[in-house]
Amino acid sequence: MKAMQARVRKLLEENKIDGFIGLKMEHGHPAPFMFSRENLGEMETLVVGDVRYPLNKALLKVSGQYPDLTFGVMVRGCDERGITELLKWNQLHRDRVIPVGVACSSELAQLCECYKPYPSDWVVGEKTEGIAKSKRLQKIEGMNQKERLSYWLNQFNKCIKCYGCRDVCPMCFCEVCSLEDRNFILTGKLPPENPTFHLSRAVHMVGRCIDCGLCEEACPSNIPVRTLYKKINEIVKEYFDYRTGESSEGKSPLNLLGEVTLELSDVNK
Amino acid sequence: MAKEAQSVPGFEPKIIAFLCNWCSYGGADLAGVSRLQYPANTRTIRVMCTATISPHHILKAFQKGADGVLVAGCHIGDCHYIKGNYMTIKRVAVLKELLRFTGFQEERLYLDWISSAEGVRFAEVIRNFTQKVKEMGPSHLRTTY
Amino acid sequence: MEYKTVLTTCGYCGCGCGLYLEVLDGQLVGAQPCKTDSVSQGGLCIKGWNVHEFVQNSERLTKPLIKKDGQFKEATWDEALDTVASRLKKIKEENGPDRIAFLTSAKCTNEENYLLQKLARAVVGTNNVDHCARL
Numbered sequence: 001m002k003a004m005q006a007r008v009r010k011l012l013e014e015n016k017i018d019g020f021i022g023l024k025m026e027h028g029h030p031a032p033f034m035f036s037r038e039n040l041g042e043m044e045t046l047v048v049g050d051v052r053y054p055l056n057k058a059l060l061k062v063s064g065q066y067p068d069l070t071f072g073v074m075v076r077g078c079d080e081r082g083i084t085e086l087l088k089w090n091q092l093h094r095d096r097v098i099p100v101g102v103a104c105s106s107e108l109a110q111l112c113e114c115y116k117p118y119p120s121d122w123v124v125g126e127k128t129e130g131i132a133k134s135k136r137l138q139k140i141e142g143m144n145q146k147e148r149l150s151y152w153l154n155q156f157n158k159c160i161k162c163y164g165c166r167d168v169c170p171m172c173f174c175e176v177c178s179l180e181d182r183n184f185i186l187t188g189k190l191p192p193e194n195p196t197f198h199l200s201r202a203v204h205m206v207g208r209c210i211d212c213g214l215c216e217e218a219c220p221s222n223i224p225v226r227t228l229y230k231k232i233n234e235i236v237k238e239y240f241d242y243r244t245g246e247s248s249e250g251k252s253p254l255n256l257l258g259e260v261t262l263e264l265s266d267v268n269k
Numbered sequence: 270m271a272k273e274a275q276s277v278p279g280f281e282p283k284i285i286a287f288l289c290n291w292c293s294y295g296g297a298d299l300a301g302v303s304r305l306q307y308p309a310n311t312r313t314i315r316v317m318c319t320a321t322i323s324p325h326h327i328l329k330a331f332q333k334g335a336d337g338v339l340v341a342g343c344h345i346g347d348c349h350y351i352k353g354n355y356m357t358i359k360r361v362a363v364l365k366e367l368l369r370f371t372g373f374q375e376e377r378l379y380l381d382w383i384s385s386a387e388g389v390r391f392a393e394v395i396r397n398f399t400q401k402v403k404e405m406g407p408s409h410l411r412t413t414y
Numbered sequence: 415m416e417y418k419t420v421l422t423t424c425g426y427c428g429c430g431c432g433l434y435l436e437v438l439d440g441q442l443v444g445a446q447p448c449k450t451d452s453v454s455q456g457g458l459c460i461k462g463w464n465v466h467e468f469v470q471n472s473e474r475l476t477k478p479l480i481k482k483d484g485q486f487k488e489a490t491w492d493e494a495l496d497t498v499a500s501r502l503k504k505i506k507e508e509n510g511p512d513r514i515a516f517l518t519s520a521k522c523t524n525e526e527n528y529l530l531q532k533l534a535r536a537v538v539g540t541n542n543v544d545h546c547a548r549l
Contacts, residue, residue, distance in 0.1 A: 034417035149372030220457030
C-alpha cells in the first residue's frame, strides 16, 4: 500500500501524470477516485485490496474529457490486458496512460481462475501462478448436450435485464449497443429473449473479454456469465491462436479480415 | 420445456437459408431453372454478401423458431467483395462453438460455399440439410418462446 | 479536473441498494454498484444503473406547475401548496375522504413516507395510501 502511494505521489510530483485513478478508502468502503496534484494530501487514503472496480472504465470517461492529459491507473493482470486491447481498439492513446501494477493474491487468483493474475510490472503484491484450465469450464464441458441446454436455459432465465454485465464491462465502449436495438431484443419482456440476449453479448466478447469477471460480480441474478466468456476466450485461442490482451501485436480476429485460416471442415464438425 | 430431440412423425422443419446474391442465390436460381427437385422446407433470404449476416440474425432466426439455419456464400477466393466470406467463416465458427457449449445443438447451423454454377450441388445441400434437421426433430426454442 | 465517486443509496425502491455516483467535474457521469455494500452486495437493477440520469436532466421539473386555461404555468411553492390544500379540502367536504388517494415516493425517506401516510389517515381520513415501489 505504502509502495503504491509513494509511486503515485512521485509520478504526480514529477508531472509524469496529471491524475491517477485508483481506490480511495472512504466511509469504510474502497471507492474509485482520481488522485491529482490538487489533492495530494489525500494520498494516505489510497488503498489496494481484493475489492475490484472497473477503473479502466473510469479512465475512459476521464480521458475522453481530457484527451491531452496523461493519466495513471491501477492495474491488475486483467486490467493490463484491458489496456492493451483498448489501445488496439483506439479507445486510449499509448502515451497518455501509465499503468501502475498490482499482483493479485493467490486467493483472488483461485477465485477468478485467472491464467495470468499479475501485470508485466507491479509495485504491490507477489506473483502467484495462474490457473491454466478453468474448473467451471471443465464442469460444463463434462455435461452432455441435454444437461448443458437445461443448465444454460435455466441460468439465462434468471436474467432481469439490468444490463449490469454490459454497464460494468471495461471493454464495452460502443456508443450504440445492439442489445438495446428494439428490433433485435424485444422490449418489455422478462427474461430477455433466451438465449439471443446472452449469446449475442458473448459473441461481442470475442477479442474483447479480458476475463476480469466484473460482469459476474455485478450480476444480481448470479448468472455465470464469466464462464460463458471464458469459453469465448478459449474458442478464440483455439481457432485463431489469439489471446485477448496478451500482446500489443495483432488485432482481434473479428475486427480484422486478415487471411482465411479455417476450412469448412473445421466449422461443420 | 425442452422437447425430446428426436424424429417426430410428420415433422416438417422450418429452415432459414441466407444465400449470397452473387453465388449461392445464383446456384438456387440454376437449380430452379434446371427443374431440380429438392424439399420445400427452406425459406430463402437473399443477402448481398454472407459477411452482412451478423450472428444476431442467425440467433434471431433460431429464437423465432427456425429448426435450422443455412448460410451459403461464394467459395473462398470467389467472393464478389474479395474477402467477405473470410469474415463469415470466422463468425460461424465462433457461433457454432458457442452453441455447442450452451447445448443449443450447433448442427442446426450449417455453412457451405455454393457457386452460381452449382445448381445440382445446391439441391443436394438443401436435401441433405433438410434430412438432417428432420431427423433432429423440432428446435427446443420452438416451445420455449 | 476532478473525478470522484459519492456513496449513496438508490432512491428508486425500498431495497436500498448501495451505489456510487460518478462525478466528473461536477457532472454526474455514471453509477456503479458498491461492492462492499451489505444490502446489494455489488448488484444493481436497471433502475439503479441509470439512477444518475434524472438528477441533472434538462427535462427535470424544478418548479411546481399549475394548469391554468389548459396550460401548465410555473408557480411558487406557496401558490401550489395552497391550491392543493384547498382542492383536497373541497373534495373531502363534497365527496368524502375516500375519494382521495395518496401515492408516496421511494425517493423520500422512511420517515417522510410515514408522515405522509399519517397525513392521509389522521388528517384526511382515508386508507387509500400506496407507494410507487411497493414490492
